Amino acid sequence: MSSRHPNLDPRLFVLRGFRAGVIAFLSQFMAAFGFTFVELQFLQLVLGCSPLKSALAFLPVATVVLAVLRLTGPAHPPPRSQGRAARRSPVPGRRHALADRV
Structure with missing residues (x-):
C-alpha cells in the first residue's frame, strides 16, 4: 500500500463477496450513466430537443x-x-x- 491510511483497504478485495458487490455496483452505475448519456444525446441530436427540454424529459x-x-x-x-x-x-x-x- 502506498498510503499509511487509505480510504479503502485494498485487502478487502480478497473477500469474494466484497469484490462481487463492487463489480455489481460499478456495472449498475456505468449502465445508468450510459443510458442517461445516450438518451440525452438522442433527444437533442436526433429529435432536436433543446438541452432544457431534454433535461425536463x-x-x-x-x-x-x-x-x-x-x-x-x-x-x-x-x-x-x-x-x-x-x-x-x-x-x-x-x-x-x-x-x-x-
Missing part, C-alpha cells in the same frame, strides 16, 4: 427513483442497540430522505 425518471428510495428505506437498518449515532447516513442527501423514518 428526465424528471419523471428522477421522481420514480426518489419515490422508490423513500418506500424501500435503507437496505440494512442499524441495530437498535447502537443508538441514534448508528442511524446517521454517510450520504448527505439520503439523510434528508429518511428524516421521517428516524
Whole structure:
C-alpha cells in the first residue's frame, strides 16, 4: 500500500463477496450513466430537443427513483442497540430522505 491510511483497504478485495458487490455496483452505475448519456444525446441530436427540454424529459425518471428510495428505506437498518449515532447516513442527501423514518 502506498498510503499509511487509505480510504479503502485494498485487502478487502480478497473477500469474494466484497469484490462481487463492487463489480455489481460499478456495472449498475456505468449502465445508468450510459443510458442517461445516450438518451440525452438522442433527444437533442436526433429529435432536436433543446438541452432544457431534454433535461425536463428526465424528471419523471428522477421522481420514480426518489419515490422508490423513500418506500424501500435503507437496505440494512442499524441495530437498535447502537443508538441514534448508528442511524446517521454517510450520504448527505439520503439523510434528508429518511428524516421521517428516524
